[in-house]
Amino acid sequence: MENIKFEGCNVEIAKNQKEYKTLQAFQDGRVTVTCYRLSFRERIKLLFTGRLWIGQMNFGKPLQPQLPSVDMCDLLSY
16 A cells, blocks of 8 residues: 555655655645555455554554545545
């Protein structure tokens, strides 16, 4: 799975930080949206298992709300 640039991207998070990959994102002050492209193998596995795993590094801080979706408009309606 790889993070991809998409229409509306307006920020590159962790750019020039060699310990992290640059994260293409859209931010508007209340929400951050990122987009990912699944490999063919990942698509097949998701199709058959119906499971998507999400990991978030919170470094001991409270977990932030998350909203996985297949449509960007779902993420912008909050």
